[in-house]
Amino acid sequence: MTTELPEVVPAAEVTEWSDETDVLVIGFGIAGGSAALEAARAGARVILLERAAEYGGTSAMAGGHFYLGGGTAVQVAVGVEDSAEEMEKYLTTQSIDPDADKIHAYATDSVEHFNWIEALGMEFERSLYTEKAVIQPGTQGLMYTGNEKVWPFINQAKPAPRGHKVPKPGDTGGAKIVLDALNNQIEKTSADVRYETGATNLIVDGDAVVGVRWRKYDESGAIRAKAVVIAAGGYVGNDKMVAEYTPQLGKKLYPLASTYDDGMGLKLGKSVGAEWRFMEQAFITAPFYPPSVLVTGIVVNQDGKRIVAEDSYHARTSAYVMDQPDQAAYLIVDSEHMERQDFRLCPFIDGWETVEEMESDLGIPEGNLVATLTAYNEHAANKEDPDFHKHPDWLEAQDTGPWGAYDLTLGKALYAGFTLGGMRVNLDGQAQREDLSVIPGLYAAGACAVNIVQDGKGYSSGTQLGEGSYFGRRCGRHAAGL
Ligand SMILES: Cc1cc2nc3c(=O)[nH]c(=O)nc-3n(C[C@H](O)[C@H](O)[C@H](O)COP(=O)(O)OP(=O)(O)OC[C@H]3O[C@@H](n4cnc5c(N)ncnc54)[C@H](O)[C@@H]3O)c2cc1C
Numbered sequence: 389m390t391t392e393l394p395e396v397v398p399a400a401e402v403t404e405w406s407d408e409t410d411v412l413v414i415g416f417g418i419a420g421g422s423a424a425l426e427a428a429r430a431g432a433r434v435i436l437l438e439r440a441a442e443y444g445g446t447s448a449m450a451g452g453h454f455y456l457g458g459g460t461a462v463q464v465a466v467g468v469e470d471s472a473e474e475m476e477k478y479l480t481t482q483s484i485d486p487d488a489d490k491i492h493a494y495a496t497d498s499v500e501h502f503n504w505i506e507a508l509g510m511e512f513e514r515s516l517y518t519e520k521a522v523i524q525p526g527t528q529g530l531m532y533t534g535n536e537k538v539w540p541f542i543n544q545a546k547p548a549p550r551g552h553k554v555p556k557p558g559d560t561g562g563a564k565i566v567l568d569a570l571n572n573q574i575e576k577t578s579a580d581v582r583y584e585t586g587a588t589n590l591i592v593d594g595d596a597v598v599g600v601r602w603r604k605y606d607e608s609g610a611i612r613a614k615a616v617v618i619a620a621g622g623y624v625g626n627d628k629m630v631a632e633y634t635p636q637l638g639k640k641l642y643p644l645a646s647t648y649d650d651g652m653g654l655k656l657g658k659s660v661g662a663e664w665r666f667m668e669q670a671f672i673t674a675p676f677y678p679p680s681v682l683v684t685g686i687v688v689n690q691d692g693k694r695i696v697a698e699d700s701y702h703a704r705t706s707a708y709v710m711d712q713p714d715q716a717a718y719l720i721v722d723s724e725h726m727e728r729q730d731f732r733l734c735p736f737i738d739g740w741e742t743v744e745e746m747e748s749d750l751g752i753p754e755g756n757l758v759a760t761l762t763a764y765n766e767h768a769a770n771k772e773d774p775d776f777h778k779h780p781d782w783l784e785a786q787d788t789g790p791w792g793a794y795d796l797t798l799g800k801a802l803y804a805g806f807t808l809g810g811m812r813v814n815l816d817g818q819a820q821r822e823d824l825s826v827i828p829g830l831y832a833a834g835a836c837a838v839n840i841v842q843d844g845k846g847y848s849s850g851t852q853l854g855e856g857s858y859f860g861r862r863c864g865r866h867a868a869g870l
Contacts, residue, residue, distance in 0.1 A: 391629055391651070393659040397601055397610070399593040406609030409435045409580075411867045412600050413617045414587040414653060417445030418563070418853050419834025419860035420619030421570040423817075426864030427617075428577035435611060436579055437602055439586035439648055444567050445621055446646045446806070446835065447853065451523045452554030452562025453533050454857070455850030458495055460502040462529045462552055465514035470548035472496045477545035478536055482846030484666070489815050490839050494858055501858050502552070508569035513555045520680040522702060523849065527555035534848025535701045539777030551850045563853055586652070590616065590660050590830070597660055597829035615829050615867035617817070619860060620653025621645065622807040622835035624670075629654075633667040634807055636710050641672070642804040649806070653836035657811045660827055662819040667809030669843040671852075672710060674801035675702035676719050676734045676794060684784040685721035686764055687796065690714065692747060692756030694764070697776040706796075706803065707844035715798035718750060720761065722786040734794040734801045741790050750793060761786060808844070810837040817863030831867050833860040 410432035413424045421443065424436040438445075457463065458472035476495035480486045494501075506512065517528035524531050533551025535541050556562035574581065584604050591599035591610060599612045623629045624643040629651045631638055643649070658664060676682050683699050689712040696708035698719075709717040719734065729736040740746035747757035765785040767773055773783055795801055811832040812820040819830040819837075834856040841851045 391632065391655065393655050394589045396659050397589045397591045399591050399598050402591060402599070402610045404610070405599070405612045407435060408612045409433045410614045411617065411864065412437070412611055412613035412615070413619060414600065414656070415445060415618070415620035415834070416443040416581065417619060417621060417834060417856070418447035418567065418570070419856035420617065421567065421574060422857040422860035423617045423619055423831070423833055423864035423867070424579050425570060425574050425577065426861045427868040428574065428579040430865055430868035430870050432868035434577070434579040435613070436574070436581045437585045437587050437600070438581065438583050440646070441583050443571050443581070444564060446644070446649055447856070448564040448567045449560055449646060450563035450853055451559045452556060452565070453523065453551045453850030453853065454505065455533065455550050455848050455854040456498045456502045456552050457548055457550035458498040460499055460552065462512050462514050463548065466516040466530060468516065468530065468548055470550070472498060474546040474548060475550065478541060479840055481541045481544050482535065482848065483840060484842045484846065487839070493815060494840060494855060497858065504861070505566060505857065508566065508573050510554065510565050510569045512552050516549065519678065520683060521678045522675045523559045524553045526557050529553060529555065533701070533850050535704055537779055538697055538700050538704070539779070542779070551848070587620070587656060590656050592660060595828060597827060615831060617831040617833060617863045617867055618653045618657055618811070618836055619832070619834045620656070620836055621649040622810070623649060623651030623654055624806045625649040626651040633809060634670045636672060636715065636798065637670050637805050637807065640799045640803070642802060644804050644806045649835070653832070654810065657819055657830065657832055657836065660830060661821045662827060662830065662832065663812040663822040664809055665812050665838045666842045669808040670805050671703050671808055671844050671847050672803055672805035673703045673706045673844070674733050674796060674803045676731070676796065677702065679727040681725050681727050682719060682721060683782045684725045685719050685786060686761065687717055687719050688752070688757060688760060690716050690752060692752040692760050694760060694776060697773070697778045699778050699782045701848065703844045703847045709796050710798065717796040719794040719796055720746070720757070720786065720791060722788045722791050724788045725784065725786060726792050729792070731794060732802060734796055737793045737795050739790045739792040743791055746791050746793060806835070808841060810835065813837045813839065815862065816866035817859055818866070831863040833863045
């Protein structure tokens, strides 16, 4: 590990404390805001430090999916059947190393958490969007945002749409509505929010975290706290850490993050021994849908072999592309299913009268793409896909020339992403060392902690805001002594 860590300050060396508080939260995004609100509502004295001049962080940029289920008011209103048990089963299939307690709690409390978010002062629209898309284009409240209908998960848990979108048209910034509501509620408490104030070091007494050093321009100081919650975001903005842990995010990628996602929270945690987990994992995506008709095509690598069920959630498909040699892949469709040759995210390469010509121009070994497409078409005609079990809804033969190819290769397609690695924490967000022991006084939540989401293949849109707010709340309550 070459990442430089901030110095740890022994409490005995602090000559003057600027403040004393019960709970000190670092970062006012969805996770830190939720932690601070719950701690303050529980009666704790709370100080919330935010390095930027306003609240929001990456959370305020988000489109606004919250992954919630088990019978939320939106699901009920639009007639979707769901249960905490099915949600739990589904989420368990999506984690590399599922934490049964956390998944159980998240699914079981999901309706309560949905109600908590709405009670902040916003309402999800009671409507369902049924198309396959990355995010609802309008204000529709609900859609499928994961791999629920993808094999083998479709057989492991009863699928239900759980991507609740904040009612703002478009694909960015919707979550700001929730952040504004969260801020309004925090303003009603005694929590003390300090902007343009960054946490720089943790202060320890023995092995316990007892405070934080902060800086605001040329002022600095030390706050004594009974508990410190780090909710300072991920590290996609830190070039050195990206080069070391997630080099795939370093290649011509659009970082989905605020400029403060520089890994400072992770480094603070590590400086006192918190374990980093899944640091090599990332959410990375260049969706080729909508238009959804393109999902009927096939995704092949440079060898002309299919690599994934093409109806997978876009980050899952992209994760499989990342596994290929040179992180190269193509989406192949025939003229019956061709749409959008002006596709900015996944550029259209060309059209060819024959598959043989396409194969040769793409540098695929002779005969491989012809064989792949022939086999796919034969099975698709019977609504079957013995290789990847793509859902019959998307199985259509690609047998009408000319054929076209879109480039999904990293560096050619416009990928965007963020990091998924973070601190090891227990159910209540207490930071843990590698031996699972708890670091007294330290908590972590949101993008700098690892809870349910662990990699791009198992990512469902809305899990970041969902788990950031849910586990942020748990940190806040536990840190307040509840
Ligand atoms: C365009 C876009 C769309 C997205 N859409 C979705 C979506 O629909 N659903 C979903 O679940 N996820 C989505 N995501 C991902 C999601 O937004 C983030 O993973 C999530 O918001 C992280 O929340 P957080 O509270 O952990 O971090 P943040 O919201 O980034 O908050 C961390 C805060 O900590 C502050 N900070 C950092 N260091 C310090 C320090 N040393 N001292 C004090 N403060 C500090 C930062 O300034 C920041 O305000 C999207 C992301 C982007 C960019």
